[in-house]
Amino acid sequence: MGMPARLMEEKRKHPRTEINEPAFVSAGGSVMRCVVRNISPDGAAIDVDNPAFVPDQFRLVMAKDSSTHDCRVIWIREKRIGLAFLKSPD
Structure with missing residues (x-):
């Protein structure tokens, strides 16, 4: 028997x-x-x-408010991509 897929989410620090x-x-x-x-x-x-056209690192721009996040690809499953936001230096 495989591990429940739900266990993967336990690595997250914050709920999505x-x-x-x-x-x-x-x-x-x-x-x-x-x-x-x-x-x-x-x-x-x-x-x-x-997903083949998405680079490893890019800027995600939200259409609603034009806010941006610099991010990198963590995983790809079919057409869904998991991203980690890169922390900007303060």
């Missing part, structure tokens, strides 16, 4: 908030649409049409 918001993957002058499915202070999960 389920949302369904349009956003953009921005890197190297190119921009791609995505949808943010859930978000926390440390990261997010996004859905994209083609």
